[in-house]
Amino acid sequence: MSHDTPREPEEAAPAPGAAPEEPQATHTGGPAPEPAPAAEAPTAEVTPAEATPAEPALAEPTLAEPVPAAAPAPRRRGRTAMLIAAAAVLGLVGGTCTGYLVQAEREPTKLPSLSQPELKQAKGEGPDPLPAAQDRKVRTDGDLRKLLLKTPKGKKEKERGWIGVDEFSSFHDDDMSSLPDELTDEFRRAATVTWEDTDTRWVTIRLVQFRNESALGSVRAHEGQMGFAHEGAREYPFPGAEDGAVLVLKPETEPGYMTSYQAHATAVRGDIALQIWVSDIRPVGKKMATKLAEQQMERL
Numbered sequence: 001m002s003h004d005t006p007r008e009p010e011e012a013a014p015a016p017g018a019a020p021e022e023p024q025a026t027h028t029g030g031p032a033p034e035p036a037p038a039a040e041a042p043t044a045e046v047t048p049a050e051a052t053p054a055e056p057a058l059a060e061p062t063l064a065e066p067v068p069a070a071a072p073a074p075r076r077r078g079r080t081a082m083l084i085a086a087a088a089v090l091g092l093v094g095g096t097c098t099g100y101l102v103q104a105e106r107e108p109t110k111l112p113s114l115s116q117p118e119l120k121q122a123k124g125e126g127p128d129p130l131p132a133a134q135d136r137k138v139r140t141d142g143d144l145r146k147l148l149l150k151t152p153k154g155k156k157e158k159e160r161g162w163i164g165v166d167e168f169s170s171f172h173d174d175d176m177s178s179l180p181d182e183l184t185d186e187f188r189r190a191a192t193v194t195w196e197d198t199d200t201r202w203v204t205i206r207l208v209q210f211r212n213e214s215a216l217g218s219v220r221a222h223e224g225q226m227g228f229a230h231e232g233a234r235e236y237p238f239p240g241a242e243d244g245a246v247l248v249l250k251p252e253t254e255p256g257y258m259t260s261y262q263a264h265a266t267a268v269r270g271d272i273a274l275q276i277w278v279s280d281i282r283p284v285g286k287k288m289a290t291k292l293a294e295q296q297m298e299r300l
Contacts, residue, residue, distance in 0.1 A: 140209065140270060140271065140272060140300070144189060144190075144191040144207055144209060144272075145160065145161065145162070145191045145193075147191070147207060147299050147300060148160065148191055148192075148193045148205055148207060148296075148299075149193065149205055149292065149295055149296050149299065151193065151195045152195070152197075155195045155196060155197055156195060156196040157193070157194070157195045158194045158195060158196060158202075159192065159193065159194040160192070160193045160194075161191070161192070162189065162190065162191055162192075163190040163191065163192050163206070165182055165183070165187050165190075168182065168187070168190050168208065169181075169182050182217075184215065185210055185215055185217030185220050185221065186210050186211035186212065186213060186214065186215055186217045187208070187210060187217060188209045188210055188211050188271075189209050190206060190207065190208040190209065191206070191207045192204065192205065192206045192207075193205050197278075198280075200280050200281045200282060201278065201279070201280040201282075201284075202277075202278075202279045202280075203276075203277070203278055203292065204276070204277040204279075205274075205275070205276050205277075205292070205296060206274075206275040206276075207272055207273075207274060207300075208221055208272065208273045208275065209271055209272050209273075210271050210272075210273070211271070212270075212271040217271075217273075218268050218270070218271050218272060218273045219268055219273075221268075221273040222243065222266050222267065222268045222273050225247075225264065225266035225273075225275060226245060226247075226266060228247050228249055228264060229245070229247055231249075231250070232249075232250045233247040233248060233249045233250060233264075234247065234248040234286075235247055236248070236286045236290065238265065238267075238290045238293050238294060239294060240267075240293075240294050240297040240298065241267035241268070241269070241274075241293070241297055243267065243268060244265070244266065244267030244268075244274075244293065244297070245265070245266060245267075246263065246264070246265045246286045246289050246290050246293065247263070247264045247265075247266070248262075248263050248264075248284070248285065248286055248289075249261075249262045249263070249264060251283075258281045259281065260279060260280075260281065261279070261280050261281070261282065261283050261284045262277060262278065262279050262280075262284060263277075263278045263284045263285065263286060263288065263289035264276065264277055264278075264289065265289045265290065265292065265293035267293065267297060269297060269300040270300075272300060274293070274296055274297065274300070276289055276292050276293055276296065278292070
């Protein structure tokens, strides 16, 4: 029988994967409690695939997805513009200097004299001026009194000469002046002749000329004379004037005076307005006024 001292039981090593056990309290008053059976850890079967972890496979690039190119580095601005500006300035300065040097070596150009030589007239005769029969302006710019009809032989001439604008503007039945209208219509001048045809009949012819620059004064004067047609006068055309007319006016009666009869002819030839009056104390027809109007238009 051996007297060896019994060894204390060794603590069992914890199974791999098991939770560590809490330290047991030391019991001194009785037999030590039996240790609680350790929970058996489930044993998992290890497969060969799980034993060695496999490396992840790299995804192969596909042709459908383009590989993005690396973005270029931003270009610095300002330096190129400064170089271009400097080159332009140098070019202007160099060109100016070159031109100055070239011009400085040239001889000065002589300036022409201020007095020019007389120009020689072309030889040969110029065209003859148009006769007065073809150039109406030559006739109307002359002495307007010479264009009036001559007083018939045996008749007594009472007046022949010029009429001022103030006198002409007073020839109205209502004794009202038309001076503002005559000035607006660019009145130029007027000539008149009056003769005594019989003891009771008088003939008056007036040629009234306008400038016809900004207004057709001659046409407006003719239109004013045609206003007698709207007052009951009988109107007759006469040859030689497309817009001319002979008007036989209504007799004028006034208490204490003899009845007055009048025939009036009016027409336009260029810048001249023609006015003819035949007055009598006996009835007057269109015959005499029409004949005088035709003769006067031929002279114009």
